[in-house]
Amino acid sequence: MRIIEIKTKGANSLIYIGEDMRNVSNYLPPGKTVIICDENIYKLYGQYFQQFPVIIIGLGEKNKSIDTLSLIFRKLLEYEADRSTFILGIGGGIVCDVAGFAASVYMRGLKFGFVSTTLLSQVDASVGGKNGVNFMGYKNMLGVFNQPEFVICDSKMLETLDKRELRAGIAEIIKAAAIFDSSLFSYLEKNYREIELLNPGIIEYLVYKSVSIKASVVAQDEREHGERRKLNFGHTFAHTLENITGMLHGEAVSIGMVLASKLSAKLGFLTKENVSRISCLLEKTGLPVETDIKPEDMLDTMKKDKKREGNSVHLVLLDKIGHAISHKIEYQHLKQLLNDLY
Numbered sequence: 242m243r244i245i246e247i248k249t250k251g252a253n254s255l256i257y258i259g260e261d262m263r264n265v266s267n268y269l270p271p272g273k274t275v276i277i278c279d280e281n282i283y284k285l286y287g288q289y290f291q292q293f294p295v296i297i298i299g300l301g302e303k304n305k306s307i308d309t310l311s312l313i314f315r316k317l318l319e320y321e322a323d324r325s326t327f328i329l330g331i332g333g334g335i336v337c338d339v340a341g342f343a344a345s346v347y348m349r350g351l352k353f354g355f356v357s358t359t360l361l362s363q364v365d366a367s368v369g370g371k372n373g374v375n376f377m378g379y380k381n382m383l384g385v386f387n388q389p390e391f392v393i394c395d396s397k398m399l400e401t402l403d404k405r406e407l408r409a410g411i412a413e414i415i416k417a418a419a420i421f422d423s424s425l426f427s428y429l430e431k432n433y434r435e436i437e438l439l440n441p442g443i444i445e446y447l448v449y450k451s452v453s454i455k456a457s458v459v460a461q462d463e464r465e466h467g468e469r470r471k472l473n474f475g476h477t478f479a480h481t482l483e484n485i486t487g488m489l490h491g492e493a494v495s496i497g498m499v500l501a502s503k504l505s506a507k508l509g510f511l512t513k514e515n516v517s518r519i520s521c522l523l524e525k526t527g528l529p530v531e532t533d534i535k536p537e538d539m540l541d542t543m544k545k546d547k548k549r550e551g552n553s554v555h556l557v558l559l560d561k562i563g564h565a566i567s568h569k570i571e572y573q574h575l576k577q578l579l580n581d582l583y
């Protein structure tokens with residue numbers, strides 16, 4: 242097992258990579274724990290947490306909502322949860338985002354932790370302390386920064402995960418490599434086939450590398466005033482694509498990264514050869530790299546993104562593989578560049 246500590250001003254969060262989820266009781270504080278999971282996790286793994294009160298939420302992005310929060314708060318009242326109650330989210334990014342937010346605001350904040358069950362949540366969503374829900378069709382509009390006490394990443398749980406969901410997680414690993422670690426990017430170019438085979442050594446190594454990158458960024462800039470923005474590489478387009486098409490988060494991130502790489506080249510920051518390396522790696526892992534959504538439709542939705550600042554948006558671009566830059570651009574200019582790309 243590998244352990245990473247994420248240190249921020251307010252709290253420390255421990256990430257246990259390669260721990261068995263059946264050992265989770267060892268990490269819980271004394272007193273009551275309430276579990277939040279989704280329908281699939283309850284069916285597949287409910288037998289391992291029968292002794293706890295459970296709140297089961299629905300599946301998919303549409304359940305990352307105020308209605309789900311309302312269900313959770315009603316159930317917490319029913320279970321007589323008080324300020325000493327611990328909340329354990331067991332699931333992918335959606336469960337972690339919703340459970341972390343619910344725990345953060347119920348009675349002004351309960352302590353919480355996660356068993357992270359998808360590749361995407363192990364490498365990204367469950368770590369770093371961003372919790373929230375969507376609102377009026379816009380991604381993560383309501384949320385908080387608040388670190389979980391711990392996150393358990395059990396690679397064996399990925400054996401029951403759908404292959405499409407697994408690939409969506411690979412997108413976030415490629416993102417981490419593209420923005421911060423060129424040697425990890427080269428490693429992925431050589432070993433991408435091993436990921437689908439779920440070789441535990443390789444999976445745990447990739448989770449460890451991705452979480453290490455995120456941990457060092459979050460430690461410097463928990464609240465995303467500067468360096469943390471770089472973790473949003475591909476995400477400005479991705480959130481828009483997710484909203485319009487309903488594709489998986491990781492799939493949208495894949496297309497978003499290709500668009501951001503092409504823009505990086507168009508603005509003279511990145512070579513065309515490196516754009517092609519990024520696009521090829523994503524395509525080889527089975528991720529989508531193109532969209533037929535029109536630039537004007539994307540920009541309309543993008544204007545409601547949190548990264549907006551007046552008539553401009555902060556785009557994360559690359560000036561080489563393994564190095565990201567933040568670039569403020571006006572919508573009008575972006576529209577023109579996107580039209581040229583299409």
Ligand SMILES: NC(=O)c1ccc[n+]([C@@H]2O[C@H](COP(=O)([O-])OP(=O)(O)OC[C@H]3O[C@@H](n4cnc5c(N)ncnc54)[C@H](O)[C@@H]3O)[C@@H](O)[C@H]2O)c1
Pocket residue numbers: 279280281282285300301302305332333334335336338358359360361362365366367368369370371372398399400401402403406409490491
């Ligand atoms: N907070 C953050 O920093 C952050 C970062 C990246 C993404 N996210 C968010 O994460 C969400 C996507 O997360 P996700 O990709 O994990 O999706 P998800 O939570 O919807 O999980 C994907 C599907 O896999 C199922 N599942 C989960 N674990 C399983 C397992 N071990 N075996 C079988 N099935 C399993 C789930 O029931 C679900 O149907 C998005 O809402 C995205 O915005 C948040």
